[in-house]
Amino acid sequence: MAALFSGRVLIRNNSDQDELDTEEELSRRLENRLVLLFFGAGGCPECQAFAPMLKDFFVRLTDEFYVLRAAQLALVYVSQDPTEEQQDQFLRDMPKKWLFLPFQDDLRMDLGRRFSVERLPAVVVLKPGGEVLTRDAADEIRRLGPACFANWQEAAELLDRSFLQPEDLDDQAPRSLTDPLRRRKYRVDAAPRGGPGGGAGGLF
Numbered sequence: 001m002a003a004l005f006s007g008r009v010l011i012r013n014n015s016d017q018d019e020l021d022t023e024e025e026l027s028r029r030l031e032n033r034l035v036l037l038f039f040g041a042g043g044c045p046e047c048q049a050f051a052p053m054l055k056d057f058f059v060r061l062t063d064e065f066y067v068l069r070a071a072q073l074a075l076v077y078v079s080q081d082p083t084e085e086q087q088d089q090f091l092r093d094m095p096k097k098w099l100f101l102p103f104q105d106d107l108r109m110d111l112g113r114r115f116s117v118e119r120l121p122a123v124v125v126l127k128p129g130g131e132v133l134t135r136d137a138a139d140e141i142r143r144l145g146p147a148c149f150a151n152w153q154e155a156a157e158l159l160d161r162s163f164l165q166p167e168d169l170d171d172q173a174p175r176s177l178t179d180p181l182r183r184r185k186y187r188v189d190a191a192p193r194g195g196p197g198g199g200a201g202g203l204f
Helices: 023-030 045-062 084-091 107-114 138-155 179-185
Strands: 010-012 034-040 073-079 122-126 132-134
Touching (some): 034 107, 045 138, 073 107, 122 138, 132 138
Parallel strands (some): 034 073
Antiparallel strands (some): 122 132
């Protein structure tokens, strides 16, 4: 997943605005996680209405006040703001764990074209390997809140390595009863694990 931002700088939305500017730092923040690309703008009324819901969604999955251990989730705000001041204003009340691209980075607009973003707000969910899991999860987040993360986690076959013994990492546990529905909803490729084409038909 870090390859999507290879050679770029991501900034943490904390008071120091720490820069992640090495492959090692990017890997530590993004690898083996579901990554949400949030396309929004401070001047967009729909984005202003959606932002508190997305903030609550993210906090309830990653904040120690709500969970014992943060979910394997990262969020990158891909600003579509016309000015840096509007971007900064929009991020001011957002979680400190959010990441964002520098305003001067033209990747902000390139990503919008790459993922065919046609309206704001939009949330693109990417699997750890970079494949697209769903192109716009905004409506799902509105309807289900944090509960939809479990759907994404299973559809992405995301290994929770924190709870697995080394010898269990390759053990293919039985799928849940709801897995066929999830695989159809997110168009997960039916190819065998580890075989060719074992992704979700993403762009990478």
